[in-house]
Amino acid sequence: MQNLFERRKFKRLPINIQLLVNKVYKQDNDIIEGIDADVEVFDISKTGIGFISSGKLPLNYYFDTRIELPGNDFFMAVIKIVRIAEKEDKILYGAEFVGLAPFLALKIDAYERSIVQEDDGNYMHYNFE
Numbered sequence: 001m002q003n004l005f006e007r008r009k010f011k012r013l014p015i016n017i018q019l020l021v022n023k024v025y026k027q028d029n030d031i032i033e034g035i036d037a038d039v040e041v042f043d044i045s046k047t048g049i050g051f052i053s054s055g056k057l058p059l060n061y062y063f064d065t066r067i068e069l070p071g072n073d074f075f076m077a078v079i080k081i082v083r084i085a086e087k088e089d090k091i092l093y094g095a096e097f098v099g100l101a102p103f104l105a106l107k108i109d110a111y112e113r114s115i116v117q118e119d120d121g122n123y124m125h126y127n128f129e
Contacts (some may be wrong), residue, residue, distance in 0.1 A: 009046075009047065010045040010046040010047055011045060011112065012043040012044070012045045012050060013043060013044055013045065013108070013111065013112050013115060014042065014043055014115070015041055015042065015043060015044045015069075015111070016040070016041070016042065017040075017041035017044075017049075017067065017068060018038070018039070018040060018041075019038075019039040019040075019041060019051075019065050019066075020036065020037070020038060020039070021035055021036075021037045021039055021053070021055070021057065021063050021065070022034070022035060022036055023035060023063065024057060024058060024061035024062060024063045024081075025061060025062055025063070026060065026061055026062065027062075030061075032058070032061070035055055035057070036055070037053045037054055037055025037056075037057060038053065038054040038055070039051050039052070039053045039054075040052045040053070041067075044067070044108060044111070045108065046097075046100075046105040046108050046109070047096055047097060047100075048079070048082075048094065048095050048096040048097055049067075049079065049094075049095050049097075050092065050093065050094055050095075051092075051093050051095065052090050052091065052092055052093070053091060053093060056091070057081055057084075057093060058081065059081055059082070059083075059084055060080070060081065060082070061080070061081055062078055062079060062080050062081075062098065063078075063079050063081075064076070064077070064078055064079075065077055065079055069107060069108075069110075069111050070111065070114065071114070073107055073110070073111075075100075075104045075107055077097050077098075077100060077104075078097070078098040078099060079095045079096070079097065079098070080095060080096050080098050081093055081094075081095050082094055082095060082096050083095075
């Protein structure tokens with residue numbers, strides 16, 4: 001059986017981004033406000049992010065955020081939480097970008113090229129399995 005990483009369409013790239021999630025929502029207008037959860041993004045791909053959070057975030061909910069890449073590049077994104085896993089003393093989350101425009105995905109390509117030059121192609125990632 002293939003592991004989760006081998007099934008991915010795009011590489012997960014190591015990154016360190018700090019976010020604050022104030023509210024999450026579902027498409028049926030179910031909104032949870034006042035969460036104020038610190039989020040540490042540890043990897044990114046063209047399809048989503050992996051992160052650790054100080055707060056409990058519900059599965060299949062969305063949040064809006066600004067993804068800031070190194071080199072003063074950024075984009076706005078809608079994120080859907082699609083996976084939650086406890087590992088050691090941490091809660092790891094997997095999330096997908098919702099409706100990310102192809103030209104914004106190119107920013108992630110540019111980020112990949114920059115870290116391949118710096119890290120010689122070695123990637124780190126958390127495994128959810």
